[in-house]
Amino acid sequence: MALVVQKYGGTSVADTERIRNVARRVVERTRSGDQVVVVLSARAGDTDRLLQLANEMSPDPDPRETDVLLATGEQITIALFSMAVKDMGSQAVSMTGYQAGIITDGRYGQARISWIETLPIMEKLHESKIVVVAGFQGYDDAGNITTLGRGGSDTTAVALAAALGADVCEIYTDVEGVFTTDPNIYSKARKLTRISYEEMLEMASMGAKVLHIRSVEFGMKYNVPLLVLSSFTDAPGTLVTKEDDEMEKVVVSAITYSKKEARITVTNVPDTPGMAARLFSPISQAGINVDMIIQGSGSIPGRANISFTVPRLDYEKTVKLAEKVAGEIGAGAVHSNPHIAKVSVIGLGMKSHSGVASKMFETLARENINIKMISTSEIKISVVVDEKYTELAVRVLHDAFELDKEYHGRLEIKEEVR
Numbered sequence: 001m002a003l004v005v006q007k008y009g010g011t012s013v014a015d016t017e018r019i020r021n022v023a024r025r026v027v028e029r030t031r032s033g034d035q036v037v038v039v040l041s042a043r044a045g046d047t048d049r050l051l052q053l054a055n056e057m058s059p060d061p062d063p064r065e066t067d068v069l070l071a072t073g074e075q076i077t078i079a080l081f082s083m084a085v086k087d088m089g090s091q092a093v094s095m096t097g098y099q100a101g102i103i104t105d106g107r108y109g110q111a112r113i114s115w116i117e118t119l120p121i122m123e124k125l126h127e128s129k130i131v132v133v134a135g136f137q138g139y140d141d142a143g144n145i146t147t148l149g150r151g152g153s154d155t156t157a158v159a160l161a162a163a164l165g166a167d168v169c170e171i172y173t174d175v176e177g178v179f180t181t182d183p184n185i186y187s188k189a190r191k192l193t194r195i196s197y198e199e200m201l202e203m204a205s206m207g208a209k210v211l212h213i214r215s216v217e218f219g220m221k222y223n224v225p226l227l228v229l230s231s232f233t234d235a236p237g238t239l240v241t242k243e244d245d246e247m248e249k250v251v252v253s254a255i256t257y258s259k260k261e262a263r264i265t266v267t268n269v270p271d272t273p274g275m276a277a278r279l280f281s282p283i284s285q286a287g288i289n290v291d292m293i294i295q296g297s298g299s300i301p302g303r304a305n306i307s308f309t310v311p312r313l314d315y316e317k318t319v320k321l322a323e324k325v326a327g328e329i330g331a332g333a334v335h336s337n338p339h340i341a342k343v344s345v346i347g348l349g350m351k352s353h354s355g356v357a358s359k360m361f362e363t364l365a366r367e368n369i370n371i372k373m374i375s376t377s378e379i380k381i382s383v384v385v386d387e388k389y390t391e392l393a394v395r396v397l398h399d400a401f402e403l404d405k406e407y408h409g410r411l412e413i414k415e416e417v418r
């Protein structure tokens with residue numbers, strides 16, 4: 001008998017019929033002898049609708065109350081799902097984040113799970129019940145409801161799997177696994193049989209929303225086998241697992257994109273020690289994550305231009321902060337562009353092979369796509385381009401690295417190294 005944590009995303013539980021279908025799958029699984037903990041998202045679109053309600057109510061919705069509101073989306077699905085299971089003659093019990101003992105820090109809207117009190121769930125499992133947990137939510141030390149950030153139900157599932165010592169965590173979604181790029185923007189995207197945690201982490205950080213970043217971090221840290229698969233078909237999915245020698249042979253595994261970015265440039269910053277700290281401290285204190293940073297010479301000698309990217313959601317707030325600091329330190333104008341996108345090429349094999357960057361830049365140049373910023377890590381190269389080129393960039397890079405083929409691009413790149 002295996003202990004399995006299964007997570008179903010918003011599209012998989014979008015209406016009563018789909019909820020019933022998923023309930024049927026889960027009941028069948030328990031009848032084959034497995035114990036199942038189910039983690040559910042809100043119905044597709046519900047979290048957006050709740051956010052919209054908050055914005056209609058207030059120009060700057062209170063973060064604590066926003067989390068109380070957002071957490072209701074998942075409460076609907078866990079209740080409906082449990083009703084469906086009971087109607088099928090099995091036992092189920094729904095649990096909110098609080099009831100399931102999911103303790104987080106107090107950062108509303110982006111809380112991190114710090115501890116899971118597993119006893120309440122274990123007790124229900126021992127009573128042979130299907131435990132149905134609300135994803136995306138927990139509570140802090142003071143008992144306030146918190147949410148984990150958009151897409152956070154994946155993290156609830158993987159954290160629970162780690163805490164309960166589950167044999168596997170299955171993430172059911174609307175595509176059949178992790179693909180070489182978003183299958184919804186390129187039909188030549190190929191499903192991967194396996195991918196390393198490390199690559200998946202880069203993919204999630206660089207915009208592949210199929211898994212929430214924190215869920216991959218938990219998986220990697222606690223070595224939870226993660227299976228990504230479709231709730232609509234029985235096709236085998238993608239296993240996210242520890243890297244091995246075979247995986248390292250693949251130079252490029254995937255292309256990702258993120259349109260949720262904005263770029264800000266502070267011009268003619270005095271080129272003296274401490275200026276970057278003056279600029280970025282208030283931004284980080286406001287809880288805004290700066291991603292790429294580039295410093296170049298300004299138009300005045302002894303001055304520098306500093307460009308950086310932030311999530312588009314934080315764009316206006318960041319521009320205001322940057323303008324304030326620019327005034328204080330005597331820098332020049334602040335330019336900004338909220339219509340940029342980040343496109344990344346990811347692969348474990350980049351650790352030992354070169355030639356990927358030049359191939360990426362040449363491919364984009366051939367299409368006249370201007371690269372505005374570049375950043376790299378051991379297994380990733382990211383570029384910032386105009387948002388309107390996103391899909392084109394993804395497709396030409398996917399073609400150039402031949403990701404539609406099982407054994408793509410490897411030899412050619414080795415040749416370039418020699």
Ligand code: ADP
Pocket residue numbers: 008009010011012041151172173174175177178179180181182183184207208209210211254
């Ligand atoms: P869920 O509601 O089940 O959590 P999400 O919408 O969060 O589902 O994630 C699934 C979506 O992720 C897919 O529909 C797909 O458009 C997108 N996606 C982006 N990149 C990839 C990728 N490399 N492989 C698979 N899906 C991807």
Ligand code: ASP
Pocket residue numbers: 009010041042047048073135136149150151152153154
């Ligand atoms: N319902 C939340 C969202 O839409 C969490 C999730 O689906 O994972 O972001």
Ligand code: MG
Pocket residue numbers: 009151154209210211212
């Ligand atoms: Mg998701």
